[in-house]
Amino acid sequence: MWSADRLTGDYPSRHLDGRHPDPKMVLMDCFRIDESGYTGFDLLNADQRLQGASAIAISDDDAARLIRDHFPTLQAAELKYRALARRPANHPRLIGLMRDALSAHKCTTYVCDKxxxxxxxxxxxxxxxxxxxxxxxxxxxxxxxxxxxxxxxxxxxxxxxxxxxxxxxxxxxxxxxxxxxxxxxxxxxxxxxxxxxxxxxxxxxxxxxxxxxxxxATPGVSTDAAMVVLQALITRMEEMTDGPYRMEHDQSKNLLTYHGLIQKLIEHEDEIEFRQSEIARMKFPLKLAEVTQVDSKTSPAVQIADILIGAAIEAGNMRAGLRKGGPDPLAVLSLYAEDQFIHLLPSIDFEEQHRFRSGTQASEFIDYYAANFGSMS
Structure with missing residues (x-):
């Protein structure tokens, strides 16, 4: 069912029991990532109420085939959700592309109310x-x-x-x-x-x-949400993979800022696990073995990730009455399986929140993270 990049090469991967296998025999999923709604430290930006990112394990060949199938006459050098969604005639094609991508590939989308x-x-x-x-x-x-x-x-x-x-x-x-x-x-x-x-x-x-x-006043902490979004995706990718995997994302300045921190997470060798909620855990060592940046113009797979997060963000804005003119938001959101869409939204159902987060080790995780990697921001 799953279609992903299966790559061999000299990657710093390992089995979960700590043994280092022959790198040439290792097969890795490769998740392609793109984000939307980034406004730096300003989380009150009136034009960008939501921020998020999508990760999909799809090869460039499969992604290019999907794009050709749904946009056979596309002349643009790069598939971009925002440009395509402006024309109502493209909406059925976007829905079809998303349906095929979400039904056949490992993927996750995270959206937060900033x-x-x-x-x-x-x-x-x-x-x-x-x-x-x-x-x-x-x-x-x-x-x-x-x-x-x-x-x-x-x-x-x-x-x-x-x-x-x-x-x-x-x-x-x-x-x-x-x-x-x-x-x-x-x-x-x-x-x-x-x-x-x-x-x-x-x-x-x-x-x-x-x-x-x-x-x-602590140095290094800020309201920049980029790492919050990346950590949410990493948590889900860790759940979706049985072995080592890698990730590629677009060449954005905000993600480049966190390259060193992500590398520190990858290299951390301690064996420890933290429960964060009913569905989220962070376990070290990570299965994530490598992170790289690519030019989205040369990566159809990253362009698919752009479509997924762009559509999710716009659907959320339309549901909130903040945008008009995009694809039907209910049609878009119905494409995601329950385990493919995660969000950070307020809830005043305090009993449900207590049940969902009962037994969380958030405090211990924050202390551990600060001691080993610096701030959580």
Whole structure:
């Protein structure tokens, strides 16, 4: 059923028992990756509410064949979702291409609501250190997700949309600049609100928690979501493969920034596993053996990944009433099997969130990650 690049070569792969096999005898899946919606540290960007990425294990030959089958008269040098989706006549062809790709290849797509992710980061840096000092694990059973969902859902109404946005804008500026001026402005933004109405969330910042301000000022941490997205894809690719695999992605500056960190993840030899949710685990050593960048113009497989994530992002925006004119969003989203689509969205169904994240080792994973690789951002 599965069609993927099966490559031989001198790759730093290994069996799960630690033995190093003859590299020439190793067959690897190759996942091609593309992303959409990246706006750097600015998660409040009005034109890009969603961010995500798709990974698909398909060869360039199979991808080129799919493109020829569905767009036989295509004249453009590169298949790009945004250009194709502008013409309604292309919508059935896009749906058909996606259906064939998703039904015959290992793939996963991740989409996050960037404003919710910003609220989640706010809880991580501007709230959690206060509770940590008091021996309260805010990550246990997904309490941080519940708190961020509450803040994201009721904040604009409870505090006023303008005040809430100013708080979030001040937070992401403080995370980026690491300056006393930025930290002071953030505390002032919290104190200017009716913060007592949700003091368990805003109280630490409004009262000037030194632990929270120190966490925000930590060098290297930011609100850039690129690594969050990549880690989500890696988690799923690890589940989809039985042995070593590699990944290729487009030559984007933001992904190049994380090349060194991904290589450190690949080279990490400790045998350890962390439960993150009902469906997500991170286990070291990774099966991921190599990551490379390619020019999407010469990679039909990366172009297929562009179609998958572009369509998913647009479908989400259309469902939210933020975009018009693309393919039917319900038709697009129905193409994905349940295990092919993952998302980071707010949920105020706190009982379900507790069940889904019960027993999470998020706190232990964050400590381990920081000790071995640096920040999570």
């Amino acid at each position: 404003r919710f992710l910003l609220a989640l980061m706010f809880v991580d840096y501007a709230v959690e250190p206060f509770y940590y000092e008091r021996n309260l694990d805010l990550y246990a059973d997904g309490r941080n997700y519940a708190m961020a969902s509450l803040l994201h859902s009721v904040g604009p109404t409870l505090f006023g949309a303008g005040s809430y946005r100013r708080l979030m804008a001040a937070f992401q500026r403080a995370m980026k600049e690491k300056s006393p001026t930025g930290l002071k402005a953030l505390v002032a933004a919290a104190r200017a609100m009716n913060w007592q109405a949700l003091d368990e969330v805003l109280g630490p910042l409004a009262t000037g928690s030194r632990a929270c301000l120190a966490a925000i």
